[in-house]
Amino acid sequence: MWGSLFPLNSQLGRLPNSRRISLFGYALRVVIPLGIVIFSFMWSGGSYYLKNYVENELRQHVATIGVREAQRIQNQLEGLKNFARTLAGNDLLINGLIDLDSNSSYLPAFFYSLYPPVSSKGQVFLVDYKGRILISNRNSDPLSTVAPGKETISINQNSLTIRVPILYSGSIEGGVVLRYSASTYDKLFGGSVAGYDFFLYSDDNQVVYSTNSKLAETGQPAPSSDIDEWVQVRTHLANDNLSVSAASSISVAFETLKTLEFILFIGFATLLAVLVALLIISLVIVSKPLKNLAHNISKIRDANDLDRILNIEGPREISEVASAFNQMTDTLKSTIVSKNELIVLAETESKLKEAAEAANLAKSNFLATMSHEIRTPLNGVLGLTQLLTHSDLNKDQRKKVETILSSGQTLLAIINDVLDMSRIEAGGVELENNAFNLRNLISVISSPFQNLADEKGLHLRVSDQVAASLTLKGDPVRLRQVIWNLLSNAIKITAAGSVSLIITELEPEGGQPGPMKRKIQFHIEDTGAGISSDRLKEIFDPFTQADSSITRKHGGTGLGLAIVNQLTELMGGTIEVKSEINKGTQFNVTLCFDEASEQESDRLLESPVAEFNQAIPPMNVLVAEDNDINAMIASAFLRKFGHGVRVVENGKLAVNAAAEGWADMILMDIHMPEMNGMDATKIIRASETGKSIPIIGLTAEAFAERHTVFIESGMNDVLTKPYTEPQLLKTLSSGAILLGSGARNFKHSNPPADASQPQVRNPSDIRQSSADQASMALEVSEVGNNHALDNLQKQLGPDLVADLLGKAVETLRSQVVLLHAALGQQDTSAIQSVAHSIKGASGSMGATKIVTLAAKIETARDDPQQLQNLIIELDPTADATIHWWRNRDSERPNKQT
Amino acid sequence: MTTVGNSFMKAPMHLSLGLMSLLAIFLSNAVSAASPPLILGLDADMSSGSAKAGVAIRRGAEIAIDEINTRGGVLNRTLKLIVRDHRGNPARGVDNIVDFSEMQNLVAVLGGLHTPVALHELKTIHDKKVIYLSPWAAGTPIVENGYAPNFVFRVSVRDQYAGGFLTQKATSRGFRRVALALENTGWGRSNERAMKAGLLAQGLTAVGVSWFHWGRANMSEALNDLQALNPDVILLVANAPEGVAMVKRMAAYTKDRRIPIISHWGITGGQFFQQARDALKAVDFTFLQTFSFLKPPFPDRANRVVNYYLNAYPDVKRADDIFAPTGTAHAYDLVHLLAQAVLQAGTADRDRVRQALENLDEYQGLLKNYAPAFTVERHDALNAGDFRLSRFNNVGVIVPVE
Secondary structure, eight states: OHHHHOHHHHHHHHSTTTTSOOHHHHIIIIIHHHHHHHHHHHHHHHHHHHHHHHHHHHHHHHHHHHHHHHHHHHHHHHHHHHHHHHHHTOHHHHHHHHOTTTGGGTHHHHHHTOOOSSOTTOEEEEEETTSOEEEEOTTOOOOOOOOOOSOEEEEOSSEEEEEEEEEETTEEEEEEEEEEEGGGHHHHHOOOSTTOEEEEEETTSBEEEESOTTTOOTTSBOOOTTOTTEEEEEEEEGGGTEEEEEEEEHHHHHHHHHHHHHHHHHHHHHHHHHHHHHHHHHHHHHHHHHHHHHHHHHHHHHHTOTTOOOOOOSSHHHHHHHHHHHHHHHHHHHHHHHHHHHHHHHHHHHHHHHHHHHHHHHHHHHHHHHHHHHHHHHHHHHHHHHHHHHSOOOHHHHHHHHHHHHHHHHHHHHHHHHHHHHHHHTTOOOOOOEEEEHHHHHHHHHHHHHHHHHHHTOEEEEEEOSOTTOEEEEOHHHHHHHHHHHHHHHHHHOSSSEEEEEEEEEOOGGGOSOTTEEEEEEEEEEOSOOOOHHHHTTTTSTTOOSOHHHHHHHOOOSOHHHHHHHHHHHTTOEEEEEEETTTEEEEEEEEEEEEOOHHHHHHHHOOTHHHHHTTSOOOEEEEEOSOHHHHHHHHHHHHHTTOEEEEESSHHHHHHHHHTTOOSEEEEESSOSSSOHHHHHHHHHHSSTTSSOOEEEEESOOOHHHHHHHHHTTOSEEEESSOOHHHHHHHHHHHHHHHHHTOSOHHHHSOOSSTTSOOOSOHHHHHHHHHHHHHHHHGGGSSSOHHHHHHHHHHHOHHHHHHHHHHHHHHHHHHHHHHHHHHHHTOHHHHHHHHHHHHHHHHHTTOHHHHHHHHHHHHTTTOHHHHHHHHHHHHHHHHHHHHHHHHHOSOOTTOOO | OHHHHHHHHHSOHHHHHHHHHHHHHHHHHHHHHSOOOEEEEEEEOSSSTTHHHHHHHHHHHHHHHHHHHHTTOBTTBOEEEEEEEOTTOHHHHHHHHHHHHTSTTEEEEEOOSOHHHHHHHHHHHHHTTOEEEESSOOOHHHHSOOOSSOOEEEOSOOHHHHHHHHHHHHHHTTOOSEEEEEESSHHHHHHHHHHHHHHHHTTOOOSEEEEEOTTOOOOHHHHHHHHTTOOSEEEEEOOHHHHHHHHHHHHHSOGGGOOOEEEOGGGGGSSHHHHHHHHHHHSOEEEEESOOSSSOSSHHHHHHHHHHHHHHOTTOOSGGGOSSHHHHHHHHHHHHHHHHHHHHHTSOOHHHHHHHHTTOOOEEOSSOEESSSOOSSOOBOOOGGGOEEEEEOTTSOEEEOO
16 A cells, blocks of 8 residues: 555656766766856857957057048148149249249259258259259259149159149249159158058059058059958048058957957856856755755655654755655645545446446447348348249239348348448448549439439439539548438438439638638438427437337338438538428538549549540450340440440350351350350351451459460450450450451460460460459458449449449349358359359459459369358358448449438 | 943942042142232230230231231232230240241241240241241340341330330439339340440449349339338339239338339230229339320321221220230231231242341331331331330320320
């Protein structure tokens, strides 16, 4: 009892030391790495900020110095210009221009005494109106002509030249030119601020003067202001056609920064160390009392002693934990008994629930099993009764037999419904997701009811308001079952008036579903007796009918609406019912479907016929086939292709018919009563008329060895049943070619490469057949191949397939009865014959499971032990097959609710 | 028609080109055959401080040329005036003479007011054998230039004579302490010699000489220096801008310190009166002139020119208003003298025309009856007898003082 109180605790109690990380561990693995990461961020962030700050400061400082230097240069140049202007305004010089013949008496003395500003190396020239030099100071080198125009200043790496015009009476009559060579630039422009470089650029962006030839070399284009490692700020002197820039190296500034960064690093590192030390100290303080606490708690656990009390010690938070634990043990003591009671109660309840569920499952299983068990003998009864109806009976006997048949069929219908219901309840129904055309489906469902309605004098109105081309994806079989049940109910219940089926498309809610979602409402309305409102709630419950008299009057199991309801729910739809006594009932079934993709729609529509058919001229084809279904399928296809068809039931009749010369081609079943196909072929080939007629063998045997035997008997080709429309077409077309060419035997005109290989027209057909066989084997767990039946329906049309299905059901039933009889009499040849005919007939209708079983029985016909095992499967498989066909069948006149 | 068109079209291109160039040659011969005008240059200040003198000279020349051309030109060739502005700047003047010398059909160049320009041009004039006719610049060395043959001819004042005339006028008014204020150029120095010679001839010497530069706007220094010497008259040699400055400075003195100024005629070449109008009211200012339309020696000849003048130049409404009249009169007579010389030479060849100028027949000019104007030895047509003193009346008309 106590042990169970601490199941977790006892687990955890052993774990922490080994798997959990201790507080020190946390400190070492989490806090310290985190600290180092934060430290790295702070340090790199800090040094990044510092660098940015220093660079910006430097930039600003350089800018300030640049502006100041620019001002200094401007002042310097202004001083020089003023000097030149003063000279130009001197009337001695003006006079000198006019007094060309005698100015030598005063101009030389004047010019030799001139001391230009800043540097005595400066040169001063007096030029005439065309710039021709009249005189200059003693330092002067020859100067090229400089025409005096407006006042200008020009500078390059060689010299600075300032020109000021001399005006007399408003016009320029000469000029003063002041020139400084590059050797004076240091004196003129030299940078005045230590630590900063200084440059002059001419207006064409040439370096004129530089204090640092590494950064800017005179005579070269000015460097970009954004060169790494230094900062340059440029100021343009508009009046003087030049730019002044100051610059400073960033790296020098950063040198000092490195010391600062080091100090920062030491600071952060110390801070980190102190923090780690503090952490460790506080862990030491905290961890000891925590350990004590854990130790004491585990003692209580180990002793299972809730009366034990923990010592309150250590820091406040830890003593609070201890105190809370003490309170918890107190509370636990008081609540522990009632909790145990609760646990017992819950356990009892869950056991009861399990028992109930098991009981329900047992019921479903029981029902399913029972249905099977009942159906097997019932099928026997029905089969034999059917056979009985074909025998000679007097009127009284016939009536009785028909009553047996009708009662048996009713009983079978009830059992089928019960089986359906129990399957749905047991979750044994899986929905298909196939493309189907809604318009077609509705017409298939509704057309058989027309007769029924006419018989009762009712007006059946079907209004299909959706697009004719609307192709949906879903389970058409289940949908069919739902609509079928509702319609058949409505017709059954309505004595007079009308029944309507109205299909409309609704807007999908809230735009939430994609554009491919279609919401379809099926509205079934009758003018029948109606259902009272108190019973309306129950009609979807199993075994409920609006009025128990209905069962008496109309028959039915009362499962129909329950099945409808369950299937609707299964398909994710809703069903609503409204009814008024003596007015009628309305059902609204609303279902959502995906719209089929374009390819799926196309595939539904496409017909493989055109491809081959156009190559084949209309022929007369003799079909020798004892099996009605196969004969019907073959003739339906042939008629569809535009050929004349004649069916005979056995080889003998085929030989006779061939002799008449009517036929252009023969489809020859192998296994037939009276005379088999191979014998018939041999006889026909021996005759004059049948020498060159194409004969195509039809067989349920897929094995190539057997095909070789058939071909050796004189057949041109062999077609494995069940065949598809394209396969038949292909075979027909090759036969037609044969016909045209006049070659009697295909095998001679196209001998095989290897004698051991079966000599068939096209080896790929065999492979195809084997593949079919393989796919059949794979699908053996399923009752039938829906796809094959879909194809058949597409190729032959729903009406004919409905016929075929009806016939198939009948045939299978008789065959099952006959097989039972043969098995009972241990008539080996009868077993083989019936089993083979099941393979042929049911195989054509896609019933793979029964075909497989029949094949097994055929193979094991001589082995009574094995036959015994196989017989057990016969009835359930046949039932499942018939059920599957019925589900596919739009005409189920024996289906009742 | 078609055939012709086709053959024309087929004619080789070079043939039609050849025809066209032949035609061009004929045309150019025809043009040159229509005897191109004889060119008379005018090299003077047309826009600067003495532009009025330049314009006056131009008008005199234009009137004379028009009269000559109306008569049928000279040697069946018309005369054409081409003007070059030297702004009083010798450098420009030399460049102008070079330009003129390069013109085909140039006969002669009329000079302007500025002696320094003319002096500086002498070498080029003689290098290029350009006949230089001076209607104004008075510097003695312009004509007495030492070149032989001498290409300079003048109908104007000669400083040598002006110096004598002006000093004589000063002493005749009883002045004995004569000071000289001279521009510091070749013209100033030419007058220094002439005036000093003139004073010496009368047993006097200048009490002082003050030199001022072109462009000097303030004459305080120059005048103060002279005033310190206590002169009773100042003889001034200046052009209009410096003359204005001088008169203004004189007017700025208290009345008792103001002394009369007798000026050479350079001041009449610009906007002297307009700029010195107020100062002139306070200063006794007279100046040398040779001719006045108001008191012409031959009124008939003068009236004819005045009428022509007033018709041709509507900016001048009355004879009174004809500015710088000496410039116009001198230029008028010089152009007629030149035309006579060309006629006499029978050719436009400049050396032949120069020789003809030295051997002219008697000519009845506006200023005088030239009998003859020039000789080989004498290239100055006027002498002191042709000079008179004038002054501006209160509206700026130059009126003779008598």
